[in-house]
Amino acid sequence: MDMSPWPITGSISALMLTTGLVKWFHQFNMNLLILGFLSTLMVMIQWWRDIIRESTYQGLHTKQVMIGLQWGMILFITSEVLFFFSFFWAFFHSSLSPAIELGGCWPPAGIQPFNPFQIPLLNTAILLSSGATITWSHHAIIASNLTQALQSLSLTIFLGIYFSALQGLEYFEAPFSIADSVYGSTFFVATGFHGLHVIIGSSFLLVCLYRMYMCHFSSTHHLGFEAAAWYWHFVDVVWLFLYISIYWWGS
DSSP states (O other): OOOOSHHHHHHHHHHHHHHHHHHHHHHOOOHHHHHHHHHHHHHHHHHHHHHHIIIIISOOOOHHHHHHHHHHHHHHHHHHHHHHHHHHHHHHHHHSSOOGGGTSSSSOTTOOOOOTTSHHHHHHHHHHHHHHHHHHHHHHHHTTOHHHHHHHHHHHHHHHHHHHHHHHHHHHTOSSOTTSHHHHHHHHHHHHHHHHHHHHHHHHHHHHHHHHHTTOOOSSOOHHHHHHHHHHHHHHHHHHHHIIIIIIITO
């Protein structure tokens, strides 16, 4: 494999993005944030382009290269698990022994939590359904049934977008904000980062849908799709933990 410029340029872009976010919070200036976002988007597009060229047209993704890519995805998802673990730690640390400033109760005094059997339950059904449809798509690829693979993957992407729209509506109608004690902080940070992961996963699946339509995948060689499916299942599982702990138990 040729040396790639995208890891270092991606790191610089991510640094610009996070620094720009801090600058926006403190100085209300979005210039660096927009520049970081655009550069990150450009790196994503070109990195994806190079991997598609290497695997599909140049035939460079041998068995050994594929094993390396699989381990890279496994380690990335492991780091994401630990990322969300810190949010759950913060939530349970605050909720199992509420401080006197919170009224000694959970949810804190004055906080009106969401009803877990309304939009959150619907979102749970949507994400679980999307997990089933992406598994259907995977089995269709293995069976070389392109029509079913395209239909089920399109349905998965639709469910992901539908989930994001419902979560946006939930945020818009929320009776509390991120500034409302540790409850608001843990709720919006945990569910917000999960929502961001759903958007990232949906973009991942959109690229896979394009590649599937262009016949880049075969029944024996479709690692890009498998990586996207692993990520999507991870997003599903995290949501189940969020729903049970924050929406249901935490309310």
